[in-house]
Amino acid sequence: MKKFVISFAFIIVILFAVDRSVGRVMWWVNQHTNDVSGPKIKYLVNDVDEDMVLMGASRCNCHYVPSIISDSIGMSVYNGGVDASNNIYAHYIVLSHIMTHHKPRYVCLEVMTSDFEKSDDSFMTTTFFAPYFGINERADSVFRLAGTYTMYKVSHLYRYNAKSLSNILGLVVNRQQGGDNGYIPYPRTDNYPDTLIKSATVRDIDSTKLRYVQKFIDLCYANGTKVIFTVSPSYSIVDRDYYDVIKEVALHNDIPFMDYHTHGLFLEDAENFRDQIHLRDEESARRFSVIFAHDLKQVLERWNN
Amino acid sequence: MLFNSIAFLLFFPAVCLIYFLIPVHQMRIRNLFLLCASYYFYMNWEPVYALLLLSSTLxxxxxxxxIESYARWKKTCLVGSIVVNISILFLFKYYNFLAGSIESLLTSCGLGIDIPKFSLLLPVGISFYIFQALGYSIDVYRGTTRVERDLATYALFVSFFPQLVAGPIERSNNLLPQFKAEHRFDYERVMEGLRMMLWGYFLKLALADRCGLIVDMVFNNVGSHNGGSYLMASVLFPFQIYGDFAGYSLIAIGAAKILGFQLMENFHRPYFAASIGEFWHRWHISLSTWFKDYVYIPLGGNRRGQARTYFNLFITFVVSGIWHGANWTFLCWGTLHGLFLCIEKALGIGRKKYSGWRKVGRIIVTFSLVSFAWILFRANSLSDAATIITGIFTRFDAPKREFANWFGIMIALGIMLYKELGEELGWKINPAESKSWTVRHLYIVLMIAYILLFGVLGGDQFIYFQF
Structure with missing residues (x-):
């Protein structure tokens, strides 16, 4: 038993040393990587200073071209959409970090049904933001909810688990090329969706997520930031309004809701899309951004008058 | 309770601590404790299904x-045991599939009959513990194992938590006597068990689940991918299922070893097999030997002429396919392996000994055949499998870019090949077996660090739990 205790103690001590030292290396990697989302998260957490910040997941990242929107509304715009961070917990973490150093005039959130419906992996996407654990108590509260708080506290290596490989690869391969203030065009593809979605599974509403939607709105209002909700096009014809719940929230909070989903935009040709929920490429993103920018300008004008 | 969950990482040390705190000569108390721990482990999934485990045990x-007490009713007792256990298995695993298939058949004949179905969840590990319990009944009937009169010890044999839900499917004459032996805390054995568990976790979290990110994306959404992606997923799935299942087995064997129990080896570097026959001597050994002992040999084995041998072999593999799941894909997978083996036997391939480049060639051919068959195993339906197989040859295009995952897979595969190639060739290059105490311990530290940093820690199910 004595031998086992010595072995155990040795392993714990060396593991602690490796965890902390490699953790430091991974922090450096995280700050210098040219991966797709790493530099964007770093910018959002530390440096974003634009008047309008677009927030959301991949649909936000690849549908909104800031330069087009900026030209139309006459203010600086940053596309803060982070691939795969597709629910309100991730957006709340990002917003919490932003608000510590900058109060944008507007936050425009691209909402998805995963922002308010129940799902098995609700907290999976919060792991992308774990490298910034410990620097913002409000953001860390989401990790408490996710049950990862203690693990992040114990292991520094574990904080980098979700993005370790892509961050390291991002030191060698620059995936930030062609960027436009946060917008990074997806690579061209010959794929397009072969079926038009006519109905989708209706899931139960997640009351905790809805609470975080409200916390998101409250945090913006508390900092003098106005909120806009938007839904960009999908390759689907809806047989019901999947966003009715979030629209009610928007109505209750006096938030404009820009809905391009139920309008059936771009549905005339499947080749406008790369899959059922993403527009095909930069060209289709630009076409959509022109429409969005035009409508957004009117919303802001109405608002300000 | 999953092996790759925080709950298990708390449960297992607690079990070990209490187990070794119970005096070594108090075997009955130790066994009762392990029995309670095993049922607790199983009931973490769905408490009510512990009743099935208990029923099969009783x-x-x-x-x-x-069988032992009433010589005249010996056969009846055995048949009764088989019928009850297979009925449980049939009801939970195959009934809905059979009802659905009959319905489809009748519908295609113009008879729209609605056969009632049950909405039952498949109890975790049901095929494993039922086969283990059935093996015991048959062994007692054959007289190759002694009957166990102590219900608690026998119940522990069926429910022993390290191997309860996905094997290895133990034989009574190996495991039962171990519950009557004294297991002292042995430093070397415990460290070896820990290293086995760690390697199992590596295979599962760093290799299998990393491959799974790509494989699942393609196989679960066949229509959205091209031939390049199909090929990529088809090449990765063999490593995913190996990492997943061999990883599970190693964690099970390592955990049992720490407690003092020796479970049978379940995988022996299967992708180094030079023939399909050899592959089945290296892959899921506890199941293939179970089928050999309880299906193939009772059918007559190779003792009734060549044609009957082929037939027996073929039938054994068809049954093995069905054992894996109620889906035509598994049936076709088993059938294909049965065909491969019959052809191999007819050509005399399995009997030849190869060396050098010819052996390398045979290994590559065997791996390709096995991988091809895995497509049927993994596909969600036969039409998906057909789309994938034809797509590889007719719709070939560059696969979707998954740089980061590929990077992780290559590192994990490299580490796995380094270790397994060394073992296959008898090279002493595995740091886990170094003579140096420091190297062995640093190996443990680095493996844990690797898993923390690069492992897929989402708590995914093990593939074989569904069987």
Missing amino acids: VTYLAALG
Whole structure:
């Protein structure tokens, strides 16, 4: 038993040393990587200073071209959409970090049904933001909810688990090329969706997520930031309004809701899309951004008058 | 409770601590404790299904007593045990599939009959513990194992938590006597068990689940991918299922070893097999030997002429396919392996010994055949499998870019190949077996660090749990 205790103690001590030292290396990697989302998260957490910040997941990242929107509304715009961070917990973490150093005039959130419906992996996407654990108590509260708080506290290596490989690869391969203030065009593809979605599974509403939607709105209002909700096009014809719940929230909070989903935009040709929920490429993103920018300008004008 | 969950990482040390705190000569108390721990482990999934485990245990326990006590009713007791256990398995695993298939057949004949179905969840590990319990009944009937009169010990044999839900499917004459032996805390054995568990976790979290990110994306959404992606997923799935299942087995064997129990080896570097026959001597060994002992040999094995041997072999593999799941894909997978083996036997391939580049060639051919068959195994339906197989040859295009995952897979595969190639060739290059105490311990530290940093820590299910 004595031998086992010595072995155990040795392993714990060396593991602690490796965890902390490699953790430091991974922090450096995280700050210098040219991966797709790493530099964007770093910018959002530390440096974003634009008047309008677009927030959301991949649909936000690849549908909104800031330069087009900026030209139309006459203010600086940053596309803060982070691939795969597709629910309100991730957006709340990002917003919490932003608000510590900058109060944008507007936050425009691209909402998805995963922002308010129940799902098995609700907290999976919060792991992308774990490298910034410990620097913002409000953001860390989401990790408490996710049950990862203690693990992040114990292991520094574990904080980098979700993005370790892509961050390291991002030191060698620059995936930030062609960027436009946060917008990074997806690579061209010959794929397009072969079926038009006519109905989708209706899931139960997640009351905790809805609470975080409200916390998101409250945090913006508390900092003098106005909120806009938007839904960009999908390759689907809806047989019901999947966003009715979030629209009610928007109505209750006096938030404009820009809905391009139920309008059936771009549905005339499947080749406008790369899959059922993403527009095909930069060209289709630009076409959509022109429409969005035009409508957004009117919303802001109405608002300000 | 999953092996790759925080709950298990708390549960297992607690079990070990209490187990070794119970005096070594108090075997009965130790066994009762392990029995309670095993049922607790199982009931973490769905408490009510512990009743099935208990039923199977009681039926086979009583049947064995009957076989020994009543010579005239020996056969009846065995048949009763088999019928009850197979009925449980059929009801939970195959009934809905059979009802659905009959419905489809009748519908295609113009008879729209609605056969009632059950909405039952498949109890975790049901095929494993039922086969283990059935093996015991048959062994007692054959007289190759002694009947176990102590119900608690027998119940522990069926439910022993390290191997309860996905094997290895243990034989009574190996595991039962171990519950009557004294297991002292042994430093070397415990460290070896820990290293086995760690390697199992590596295979599962760093290799299998990393491959799974790509494989699942393609196989679960076949229509959205091209031939390049199909090929990529088809090449990765063999490593995913190996990492997943061999990883599970190693964690099970390592955990049992720490407690002092020696479970049988379940995988022996299967992708280094030079023939399909050899592959089945290296892959899921506890199941293939179970089928050999309880299906192939009772059918006559190779003792009734060549044609009958082929037939027996073929049938054994068809049954093995069905054992894996109620889906035509598994049936076709088993059938294909049966065909491969018959062809190999007819050509005399399995009997030849190869060396050098010819052996390398045979290994590559065997791996390709096995990988091809895995497509049927993994596909969600036969039409998906057909789309994938034809797509590889007719719709070939560059696969979707998954740089980061590929990077992780290549590192994990490199580490796995380094270790397994070394073992296959007898090279002493595995740091886990170094003579140096420091190297062995640093190996443990680095493996844990690797898993923390690069492992897929989402708590995914093990593939074989569904069987």
